[in-house]
Amino acid sequence: MPALHFRLSAILVAAGLAAAAQEPFATCPQLPRGVGPITVVDSQGRYVGRILPQKRYWVTLDRIPVFLQRALLAVEDARFYEHGGIDVRSIARAFVKDVAKGRAAEGGSTITQQLIKNKFLSAEPTLDRKVKEARMAMDFETKYTKNQILEMYFNEIYYGNGAQGLAQAARLYFGKSPEELTEGECVTLAGIPKNPGKYNPLGKVQDIALRREVVLKRLEDLHQITPQQKAALRSQWGAVQGPGRAPHYLAQIRATLVKLYGQDALEMGGLDITAPLDLDLQKAAEEALRAGVRRVSPDLQGALVCLDPATGDVLAAVGGLDGNQNSLNRAFASQRQPGSAIKPLIYADALEKGLTASSIWSDEPVAYDRGGGATWKPLNYGRERLGDITMREALAHSSNVVTVKILDQIGVPDFVDFAGRMGLALRAQNGLSLALGTDEVTLKDLVQAYTPLAAAGVRAEARTITRIHDRRRDVWTEFPPALAPVLSPEAAYVTTNMLGDVLTYGTAKSLQPFSREHPCAGKTGTTDNYQDAWFVGYTPNLITGVWVGYDRPRSLGRGFTGGAVAAPIWARFMEKALEPRPVLDFPRPEDIVTATIDPATGLLATPACPRKAEELYLPGTEPDQPCPLHPPQEAPQPPVP
Structure with a gap:
């Protein structure tokens, strides 16, 4: 069995050497010169994050600061230019340490071995893997020069947070190309390969500081820097900003x-982008x-x-609780x-x-x-029956039955056209079930479709970029709001008034206390x-939508509703968001008509009506007939003499 194991190992090593020999020297495109990252700031000029290229880029050794090369070699492989792929001295030193500690550990690996x-190879610390690694490293040194191997190392090593290679790391952590790095930044980067998850610039400050100190001490011990330079570099960390604070x-x-x-x-990069994002609101969200x-x-x-x-x-905008730019974006992309x-x-x-808010x-x-002899009978959420109710009450209580009847009256094709003007693309083939929200939409699109209700009938397209500065050409491009009147101000106002209920x-x-403090409207x-819970609500100056659910839809039981789950999140955010803003009411169009009606009939109230309510109407739609259920009582006639 040992002989068989040796033969198999030899075959695997030979295969690895063949793969290494065929490996192209530069495995990805070279990093263009003079190109920086795409940087995003919020509406107040505060750093939000960077948008990095999708491709990996190769950076040649002549563009890697000599100080960074020295710092890396000092801490990882000080005898790099002297050994032939393995460093016997370092291996012996590591072995002595292992014996002293009473355990086997990694140690003594050269830059070539790490590469x-x-x-x-795998990372498992087995003797078999170490033997393969050593043999391949020695063969590698016969095929490539030291500078080529060092260049490969810088471009292949992992720097944490998804940064593979120095080009990505320099862009991610410092917003620079490698040749632009300061000596302080080089010290930080040189310390990362030992443990990318622990020593990357976005890790714990104390861990990074300790690792930097190790790098600086090695540089001093090797007489690469003076004690004075070491003291100066100790505080020069560089401006680490990281990948971003609003990933979605x-x-x-x-x-x-x-x-x-x-x-x-x-x-290409080289862009400075201003977003309308407010980082204070983002944090609150x-x-x-x-x-x-x-x-x-x-x-x-x-x-x-x-x-x-x-x-x-x-x-x-928050697209989920798993914050990174590549995770599922539930705010902008997911359709539910x-x-x-x-x-x-x-x-x-x-x-x-x-139709009117008082129509019965x-x-x-x-x-x-439904065709083919099949029928569809929509029911209310709780299977409750409310009897004869006004359209206002039907919306407040979210009556499925009444809403389907209203959609049936106005017509599905007409409504699909209307929704399209409001900014929501729906499919007519869903038929009357559209009244129950059976078509899928994104949260962003749904919130956008509410903007005409909050803004006197004017639809505003969602905007995430207000201006772009192209650094290469020094050109600014402005992105003004995209506005379109799609609804009469009167219809927007009356709908908003109804949604206040x-x-x-x-x-x-449950949001009644909030509504007493802020004029607002919304819908669960x-x-x-019970797979998705929503709430979209608005004031005159803010509109916010919330969605809660599972990515793979599943039922959460009867208590999982928009009112119970999403609405409290909306209120918690809006309380914070509205603190610095003035309390405003929705501006009332001058030609809105007010009438006193009997809610039982939706007609003009008479003195005999036991219930009266003030109702709003678009001009020309107000009732002109008295309530027939409660005719005015005639005054008693005096007795005939």
């Missing part, structure tokens, strides 16, 4: 750049979402998008059924068609022909089988 291990927002900017300029724009989702279940996911309804500026959160658009369309509708379920006595009545959404 071989990272490119061709940055991912959306990345997608927008590709749409505007193509993938090459990301690879992340905290509110995390606390609210974890309150329900630790393995749930969620998303939040906040817009300025007047401009479409995305002020904050919105449930009842779609209903405000149906009611706004109905108002435009001449029966909550009695009816069956609809959702927060006072409707499906989000809960999908079939």
Whole structure:
């Protein structure tokens, strides 16, 4: 068996050597000169993050600071230019340390051995792997020069946080090309390969400081720096900014750049981008979402998008609790059924068609022909029946039955066109089930579709970039708001007024205290089988949507509703977001008509009506008939003499 094991090992080593011999020297494109990263700042000029190229780039040794080369060799392989791939002295020294500690550990590996291990072998510390590594390292040194091996090392080694190679690391941590690195930054980078997860610049400060001290001491011991230089370099860390503070927002900017300029724009870099993002709101959004989702279940996911309804500026966006630019972006990309959160658009369309907030509708379920002899009978969320109710009450209580009837009256094709103008692409083939939110939408698109309701009928497209500076050409490009009137101000105002009832006595009545402090409106959404919970709500100056659910939809039970799960997250965020903003009310159009009605009939109240309510109407739609159920009582006639 030992002989067989040796033969197998020899075969594997030979295969590895053959692979190494065939390996091209530079395995990815060379890093272009004079190209920096894409940097994003928020609306106040505060650093948000960087958008890095998708490709890996190779940087030649002449572009790697000599000081960085010396620092790396000092701490990793001081005899690099003297040995032939393995360093017998270092191996012996490591062996003595292992014996003293009473255990076997990694040690004595040269730069060449580390390169071989990272490119061709596993990391398991077995004797067999070490033998292969040593043989391959010695063969490698016969095929490549020392400078070529060192260049390969810098380009192949991992620097943490997804940065493979020095070019990515310099861009990620310092926003520079390697030749632009300072000596202080070089000290930090030289210490990373020992343990990329622990010593990268985004790790714990104390760990990085200790590792930097090791690098500086080795440089001093080898007389590469003086004690005075060591003291000066100790405090020169460089401006580490990291990959970003709003990863899903940055991912959306990345997608927008590709749409505007193509993938090459990301690879070229050299752009300074100003986003309408507010980092204070972003932090509040992340905290509110995390606390609210974890309150329900630790393995749930969620998303939040906040817009300025007047401009479409995305002020904050959280695409999930797993924050990195490459994770699933639930704010901008994930498509889910919105449930009842779609209903405000149906009611706004109905108002435009001449229906009124006081029109009476029966909550009695009816069956609809689905063809082929099949029928569909929509029911309310709790299977409750509310009897004859006004359209206002139907929206507040989120009546499925009434909403389907309204959609049936205005027509599915007409509503799909209307929703498209509002900014939401729906499919007519879903039929009347659109009233229950069966088509899939993104959270961003749904929030955007509410902007006409909050902004007097003007739709504002969601905007994540306000300006771009091309550093190569020194050219600025402005991105003004994209606005379009799509709804009458009167219909927007009445719909908003109706949605205010959702927060006072409707499906989000838990937000009643908030609504007393801030004029606001909103709508809950809960999908079939309790798989998605939504709340989209707004004030005159902010509109925010929240989604909570699982990436792979599954039922969470009857208590998992938009009102119980998403609405509290919305309120927690909005309380914080509105603190520095003035309390505003929705501006009322001058020609809105007010009438006193009897809610039982939706007609003009008479003195005999036991219930009266003030109702709002688009001009020309107000009732002109008195309530027939309660005619005015005639005054008693005096007796005939």
